[in-house]
Amino acid sequence: PQWTNGLYPTQLDLVARILDGEDLLCCMATGGGKSALFLVPILILHEMTRNSHLYPNLPTRALPPGIVVTPTKGLAANIVLELKKLDIMALAYCHETVTEARMAGRNLVLEIGECKTWNVVCVDPEHLRDKAWREITAYDVYRANILYGCVDEVHLINEWGSEFRPPFKHIGRFFRGRLPPSASIFSLSGTLQPGSATKSVLSSLGMLGDNFYMFRSSNERPNTQFIMEPLQHGVGGKIFPQLLNYLNSRRKAVVHCRTIDDVLRVYLYLWKSLPPGTHRLRRIKMYHSLRDAEENEEILRLLDEDPECQVVIATIAFANGLNVRSLLDSISVGFPDTVDQLWQEKGRVGRDTETAARGVVLFLPSALAAAEKQIAGESDTRPTKKSKTKRATKPLEQAKVEILIEKICYIAAFNRIYKNSPLETSTLDCIAAERRFPCSLCAARDNVHLEFPAPPLPPGIELPLFVAPPAADPLSLLDKKFRLTKKEREQAEAALLEFGGTVHRAERKLPANRNRPKSSYFPTSLVRTILDKLLTLDSLSRLETIHTSWVFATGYRVRLYAVIQSLQATIFSQRETARLERNAKQRATRQKKKAVYDSESEDEVDMQESVEESSSEEEADHPHPRSSPIPPPPKRTRRVLKEVTNDERPTRAHPPAKKAPRQPLQRASEVSESYRPAYKTSRRRGAQN
Structure with missing residues (x-):
């Protein structure tokens, strides 16, 4: 049928x-x-x-x-x-x-x-x-x-x-x-x-x-433009600005990633690129093997039936065989391991031959360098110094190398790999073969500019544009004095949550709020925003700029500002008290060090004076006094070691016995005589006779 x-x-x-x-x-x-x-x-x-x-x-x-x-x-x-x-x-x-x-x-x-x-x-x-x-x-x-x-x-x-x-x-x-x-x-x-x-x-x-x-038969896809672009930011990073130009066309798209971790990071980037609101939950989805089968099936259904469901970020689980006729753009973040997998990913879009689809590959420049090195016969398969394993690096698939280094026409390269007949025309470039959508190489060479409009949306539905989020963390842009410490943030968060509980208890019994979830009375996102900017909220008008989507702002913004002012006063008072205590402690430490230094300096001065007196007395008694005095050693500003480096010896119970008086020194003749034999030799006996 x-x-x-x-x-x-x-x-x-x-x-x-x-x-x-x-x-x-x-x-x-x-x-x-x-x-x-x-x-x-x-x-x-x-x-x-x-x-x-x-x-x-x-x-x-x-x-x-x-x-x-x-x-x-x-x-x-x-x-x-x-x-x-x-x-x-x-x-x-x-x-x-x-x-x-x-x-x-x-x-x-x-x-x-x-x-x-x-x-x-x-x-x-x-x-x-x-x-x-x-x-x-x-x-x-x-x-x-x-x-x-x-x-x-x-x-x-x-x-x-x-x-x-x-x-x-x-x-x-x-x-x-x-x-x-x-x-x-x-x-x-x-x-x-x-x-x-x-x-x-x-x-x-x-x-x-x-x-x-x-x-x-030929697996060429005539209704799909194939595009290759070098990835400007690493696959392992947290920003993917090249995706936004394609997604802002509002065409339904699948973003292919290599791992679930990549899927999550791309999802978070796109989430931050959209304005706040529940529409983000409908517009971008994740598809991978860790999700329940029912959830993945529901995502496929939403892609076909929900006009607000635009982007799905997926692993290889989405690459083979799935039939979603509404998808128009396939974007691969990184070149897959094989050309077969790449062509399968591009086959997820343009299932209706009357539509205009795009297959985009954002490849790493390092992959192109490896392909050029391998094709030149200089592939080094030895493990690098940073590698923790002894296994050799696996060479790139030959078909992948051919696509990466292609300089004339990507579609012709694919047709050569799969031997799509008739080869006489399939291996021509897109312009010569008069293809409906020339690849990115042919389009750039002949200055061909193509438009890929999105299907019209139903009345009343608007999809906001993706806008690249700020590269830097907003907290890092604040002056240090306006940032909360971990302890201050915990105290302020407890006070704000208590205020949120007050709003919940006051409003939950009203008929209009009986089915409202507790988290919506004072949203967590609003609490985080207030904590980030707590010390900069110096007026009610500045507070109003961050609670625009809060449902209960009209009745509670004044009381919320009073809580914020109280928190600011408490934090500033705690900081001033801590500053005074810190200064007093530092002053006491400096005074203590100065007293120790002064006492040591006095001891050194006394010692030096006694040394000078003794040396002057010796020179006066000496028959040949020095022609010029020896200058004293330079005075140290601070002792390197203490004079007493070991503990004092314990006192003995009995005083030590006095040593015997020292014997006088022997003469040289007596000493030499002691080295002779004790018996009399024949020479000595003859000398005596």
Whole structure:
């Protein structure tokens, strides 16, 4: 019913092959109609079952089920939603649904195996290895009716199967070992590169020789302009001003980030770029794997249905397969690890071929430098000094290098990588090929300026512009004397919260406020703003500039200003008292040091005088007095060490005995005689005779 003009000829051929039980690999552009391959066969068999007399001698299945292996829960939920629009019952088999069924006392294995409840079951590769799926595929009813086993986004077998999620490598073994030969095994992708990547996928799925059919068409996106810009601020920073020019067009956009941390920092920056108000909660959303599946599904619905929901900031969970027809701009903060992932991200926009979409990549200049170094053959894979690991740096993907260093036409480079036919024209630059939207290289070279207007908004809805927030923290711009210390801020916050409690108790019983949340009587944001500027609020008019959105400002602003004045007086009084105490303490310390210094100086002067007197007496007695007096040593301004460095010895109980008098010194002859032998030698005896 959604295909008013019917299926494309290529879709008709592929659907017929699936109904005949053939294996196939289908590679076509994102949004090109690949999902019809697991939708239409179910619809056809339902029609044949209802009107079997119209289709004599054709094989049919009364309860045709299919398996679709999906990489993410978000894609599984999106497929289930699309199938329900066509009255095809589908199930996303994941941890949440399994747990829910177990808590409700339901037997999912039996329900799936009997083929009575769901026509399509979306399952991730990890669950295929569970015992439950071995039991499901062992049911006779299931084996007799199973129509196909499908692998969606099959290029991820290479990208994720090696290290990130090894169960991707086991999908082919499960299909070949557990499904009957009559079931068709087919795989879908919009970004599977020809050559070794395709051969690896075919080998993993057991598609060898002539036992399968491969269909490949161009994955070029004619209604999307591809733009590359160097990122002016680091991915790990907190400001992303380049996003604002695109988002201020008011077109619905997805911002792709590499990590959840990046998602949060981009979200906070955009949050601060909008004026205060609840509209910020509707306008920007976050989509990642840590959020509940229901919340992510609700975000997809809001993007399509809510005109005020404009921007979603997402991780790779949003990159593969999701179908949101209202999205028009895709912005990647940083170049992804692979070209396949990049082209998948750009495939999330412009799903309607009549729209004008933009695919933007804000790449790091360091990535371009690494690509140029690698292409020049100077890649240094040794670990840097700052690296804490001994593993060598992984080289960039060759296709990524080719896109980064491209100087003529990005679209032509993509067509060369994916070998999009016909190569004679697809590898021409955008101007020569007369493309509808030339890439950023071709547009800059030929001075082409394109306009991308936003669809009109419903009457009464206005989306304010994003304005870059101040780069510096407002508190850092205040004079130091106007900033509150941690202790002062805690005291002031307690007083303001007490005032807020007073407002709540006085207003909550009024009929108009019965359903009002407590936090809205005196909002926390207003408390923080007052604390930041508490010591600068010297008039009621200045206070009025910061409580413009406070509902109860009219009746309580005067009393609030009285509380602020009281807090200011208390803080200034505490600061003055602390200053006087600090000065008195410093004065006492200085006086104490001065007294010690004076006493030490007097001791040194006395000692020096005694030394001078003794030296003058010695010179007077000396027969040859010095010709010139020796100047005294320079006087130290301050002692380096104390005169007594060790503790005094304890007094003894008995006085020490007097030492014996010192013996007189011996003569040299006596000393030399003592070194001779004690006995008489023959020489000495002869001398005596």
